[in-house]
Amino acid sequence: MKHLSLSAQRFPRRATSAVAAAAVAFAFAGCANYSGISSDKQIAAPDKFEATQSVPGQGGQWPSLDWAKQFGDPQLPQLIDEALADNPSIAQAQARIAKASSYIDTSRSALYPKVNGSYSWTRELYSANALFPPPYGGTWYSENNALVSASWDLDLWGKNRARLNQAVSQEKAAEADMQQARVTLAASLARTYNQLALLYALRDVAQREIANRQDVGRITNGRVAAGLDTNVERRTAEGNVATSQTSLTELDGQIESVRYQLAALLGKGPDRGLQIAKPVIDPKVNVTLPDNIPADLISRRPDIIAARWQVEAATQNIKEAKAEFFPDINLTAAFGFDAFGWSKFLQSSSRQIQFGPAIHLPIFDAGALRAQLKGRYADFEGDVANYNQTLVSALNDVATNISAIRSLDKQMSDANRALTAATSAYQLAVIRYKAGLSPQLQVLNADDNRLANEQTVTNLRLKRTDLQIALIKSLGGGFDATSTNLAIDGSGQQQAANPTTNQTSPSQ
Template identity: 70%
Template sequence: MTAAAMMAWALAGCVNYSGIKSEKAPAAATAFETTQSLPSEGGRWPSLDWAAQFGDPQLPKLIAEALEGNPSIAQAQARLAKAQSYIETSRASLFPNVNGSYSITRNRLSANGIFPPPLGGMWYTENNALVSASWDLDLWGKNRARLASAVSQRKAAEADVQQARIALASSVARTYNQLAQLYALRDIAAREVANRNNVSAITRERVTAGLDTNVEKQTALGNIATTETTLTDLDGQITTVRYQLAALIGKGPDRGLHIAEPALSRTAVLALPDNLPADLVSRRPDIVAARWQIESAMQDVKEAKAEFFPDINLSLAAGFDALGWSHFLTSSSRQFNAGPAIHLPIFDAGQLRAQLKGRYADFDFDVAHYNQTLINALSDVATQVESIRTIDREMGDAQRALDASSEAYRLAVIRYKAGLSPQLQVLNADSNRLVAEQTVTNLTMQRRDLQFALIRALGGGFDAQSAGIDVPIAAAVPASAASAVSAN
């Protein structure tokens, strides 16, 4: 058998993969410049219960309800289960395969054929029972590489499940914040109706006193109707967003009608965690999934390389074969065969080389995808951070504008009531105050929305090591990954 293996090795040299390799390698997070845009500020990474920090007990409950029943999570979990089935299938190839069979055949030989009587022209029954076993020795690690690839795919699927959970939780939070924004704008509109009713009452008094005309009276009434229209429109938008929340949590639209008015607290001061670029690769599940795809592609390359070497398969079969029943299970009816089967890739018109090139192409694609995912992640974090800081700078000016316009409106109403200024001055002051109040509210809600987006950009509390899907060193260190794949 040793001589046969050596001969097979020599013959296999006719087909080789020389010259086929890859120079690609996954980028390190520290290779990108982020010190100015993402400075270390001693902040903390988001925790899995990040929603609780916003002070509204309804939000964590809605997120939990969404994670329990949303179809998108069920889809991700189904993909995970399918990946697990690939592992079980691949693992089975590492062990001997045993099968049993039994057949019974009723035959009649021709009386005018090659078998003379008494065999010719008679009926007989043939019984055949056989137990067979085979085992691929996997000398070059092809099956082991296939199993490792399946394990990597399952790890990637686990990360995808976490990514789906984080995306869903973020979507629920941001839609909930949109609901809070609409309620805040509705409160402003309701107060505006009261303000314009007050102005209308003053106008009626002035009309009675002969200080205003019916023009000012109708203008005041028109402004009230316009604000009430805005109030009705906001009520419709609130109902629509409730339906959107119900869909996110995987329920019918009626579920959204039972969601209470949000009571979110003001957002906290922004502080980025230390060592952000390096730690981000294990905090974002999309990056972790992309790294496991590289590991899977590396194993696929190893499997393709093993195809260039001889396959040795041991086979064994034993059983009974007899005509009729009388001698079927006797020692004289025993049958037995055993021996190795050797597959020699001598000439295949370039099929194996083409297959290996395809696996390297998949590896290069996965490396490029990982690098792009990492770049996008860093850009995502930096974008959310800068947007929040911009709003913080805007908020001071917006609040001063609101304070000034509110005081101007108050004084305008006093002067109008005293007959010292026309209605137009009150309406202009009211319009300025209304815009300023809406601006402050929108900026506040936009900042919270960006904070939800930043929590998602930072991984939403995910930690690959805690989840048991941290990537091995071979894929985490670019130099090791490149040498492992290109080695002959």
């Protein structure tokens, strides 16, 4: 790239106008061009993806920010609030927003004139055998120089404005990323808390199993005393009780481990997890789907919003790169005083005045500007693809969770019937064993079946709660871009959809 600079110091008006006109004409005649560089990629519309069968509307409401309250456990919303209030992951996202905001301030400053002032005092001994003859040569002199200068980039082609818009878009993307971090953290904490509830439920099952096997052991002792059983049956009963106690101890270890996981999610030390009370989650909560999910999901998922703002930022980058093909015109002016010594420093004869335009013109750059623009279009197409993939993944997240809940509901029906039958069989086996009508082995087999079915029902019941939380997260976790400053209006959507046809520069 070659730069052409024009400056004037007390330049005659006619000469200045002539030079300026010649420079502008030369600019338009010699500037590089970006013909043939474009993109036809566009962000996908939600209605492009068929989802009415997989994600049917049920007339429900979108999740609200206090969605955790519906699970009936007052401790859960408190833990989520605690995690969101002071968590390193949220602090990292906020730091990224602050950094993006600084870029906005930097970019905005380029739109306005800049004024600088300077003063220098120099004490110098001039050589008697050099440029300056006596009385200057061989004498010490002090030089005072004061200057106030101003400059203003006219930004005729919108390069600085595009750079500012790009910085704003990056800040919006960072804000959306923070909202995504909040949604992810809240859902992760709720699902881990539900895991704690599951372990406590399984622990209750283990305690009941210990009681049942102790009852069988007492029956066995009576039968041994009556001569109906031997020490083999007695030792078997004692071993079964010990096995159940081992399972209980294992569950206690898992409970403690999950408590530490919750403490980490809270951003606290492991001791904080030991203070968490036993969960009392209501497993009957059912999240009904809102209508028009594909169309409304794009404003409910912060990851989609973040991807959307990245596309907008890429669009502004393209505008900036296109403006680079046109000349920059910078107006400069300066006024000050320059004199030897102090006596004449502020006199009219010591004035120095400078003014004039500076034109930076791309004439030949060996294809650097075109290569830069191609790179910006490549970034744009990558961001468009990322947006489309994020939208597809979001719809599939919702559909997958709905499918899993449907399948689990069918499993629950079968598992409850199996548990009812196994419990009845166990009770009959105990009665027959106590009456001496059946051996101990029959009771033990019936007990194992009943225990396995009860554990299955317990796992399915709390797994359904986990899927409900996952569904809430896939629906945005209460985020709504329309109620924040993150929504993109129609003009922004048009720009991001096709940057080639929406330019505010001479590139049209």
